[in-house]
Amino acid sequence: MSILALLIPTSIGLGLIGLVAFLWSMRSGQYEDLSGSAERVLLDEEDRPLPSRDATEEAPD
Known part of the structure; x- marks a missing residue:
């Protein structure tokens, strides 16, 4: 019974x-x-498509 004196105030x-x-979370938005x-x-606008393979290859001399 004495444990209730500890558990009730703790809860x-x-x-x-x-x-x-x-x-606090409600007031802070x-x-x-x-x-x-x-x-x-889902709609991340900062990602840019990778360059195509043709654009990364160097032209032969």
């Missing part, structure tokens, strides 16, 4: 830490534009 404290972390991040993974 309440961990719950409060989780709640504070969730509220972590959950805004959820579909934009998913599309950014």
Whole structure:
């Protein structure tokens, strides 16, 4: 029974830490534009196609 005196405050404290972390993430904008991040993974505009093999070969003299 004395272990409950330790476990109950510990579980309440961990719950409060989780709640504070969730509220911080909401205020910092972590959950805004959820579909934009998913599309950014698929549609990467920074990648350029590799040059064709003809362009990399040097012309013989």
